[in-house]
Amino acid sequence: xxKTTQPDSMESTEGETVHLPCSHATISGNEYIYWYRQVPLxxxxxxxxxxxxxxxxxxxxxxxxxxxxxxxxxxxxxxxxDAAVYHCILANQGGSAKLIFGEGTKLTVSS
Amino acid sequence: xxxxxxxxxxxxxxTGGKVTLSCNQTNNHNNMYWYRQDTGHGLRLIHYSxxxxxxxxxxxxxxxxASRPSxxxxxxxxxxxxxxxxxxxxxxxxxxxxxxxxxxxxRLTVL
Numbered sequence: 001x002x003k004t005t006q007p008d009s010m011e012s013t014e015g016e017t018v019h020l021p022c023s024h025a026t027i028s029g030n031e032y033i034y035w036y037r038q039v040p041l042x043x044x045x046x047x048x049x050x051x052x053x054x055x056x057x058x059x060x061x062x063x064x065x066x067x068x069x070x071x072x073x074x075x076x077x078x079x080x081x082d083a084a085v086y087h088c089i090l091a092n093q094g095g096s097a098k099l100i101f102g103e104g105t106k107l108t109v110s111s
Numbered sequence: 112x113x114x115x116x117x118x119x120x121x122x123x124x125x126t127g128g129k130v131t132l133s134c135n136q137t138n139n140h141n142n143m144y145w146y147r148q149d150t151g152h153g154l155r156l157i158h159y160s161x162x163x164x165x166x167x168x169x170x171x172x173x174x175x176x177a178s179r180p181s182x183x184x185x186x187x188x189x190x191x192x193x194x195x196x197x198x199x200x201x202x203x204x205x206x207x208x209x210x211x212x213x214x215x216x217x218r219l220t221v222l
Contacts, residue, residue: 034208
C-alpha cells in the first residue's frame with residue numbers, strides 16, 4: 001500500500017473550520033483514501049472515504065485533488081469532541097480491511 | 112450497532128508468564144484483527160483472521176499467537192511475555208476498510 005504524509009499536529013478553536021491535509025503522491029488507481037480518527041483511550045473510528053470525487057457526510061467533507069496526490073479532510077465548526085488523532089490511509093474499497101495506520105495528525109481544539 | 116468487546120481492559124503480567132487477550136464481536140464479520148499501539152508508532156498489525164479456524168500473520172507477529180475458535184471470538188496469546196510487549200492492544204472486526212470497528216483496547220504491562 002502506498003504511503004501517506006500528514007502533519008504531526010494542528011491546533012484549532014471551537015467553531016472554526018479545520019482543514020487536515022494528507023499527501024499521497026504514489027497512490028495507485030484502485031486505492032481509496034480513508035480517514036479514521038482516534039480519541040484518547042478509544043480505538044479508531046471510521047470518518048469517511050473517497051476515490052476521486054469529493055465526498056461529504058455528517059462528520060466531515062473530503063476534498064480530493066484532481067490528480068489524487070493529496071486530499072484534505074474538512075471539519076466544519078469543530079467542537080471539543082473533535083479533538084483526536086486523524087489518520088489518512090490508502091486501501092482498496094471492499095477488500096481486506098488490513099489497514100496500515102501511521103501516526104496521523106493530532107488535532108487540538110481549544111475553547 | 113456494531114460492537115467489539117475486549118477483555119481485560121487492563122492487565123499486569125510478569126516476564127515469562129502467559130497472557131491471553133480476548134476479543135468478542137457481535138457484528139457477524141468474517142474478518143478480525145489484532146493491532147498494538149505504542150507511543151511514536153501508529154497501530155501495527157499483529158495477526159488477523161478471515162473466519163473461524165483461520166489465523167494469518169500480520170506485520171509484527173513474532174512473540175504472539177492468535178486463535179479464532181468461532182466467528183465471534185478472536186484471542187491474542189503471549190506464551191512468554193516480555194517487557195517489550197507492554198503496549199495497548201486493539202482488536203477490530205470488519206469485512207472492508209469502511210466497516211472496520213475497533214474495541215476500546217487492552218492496556219498490557221509486562222513487568
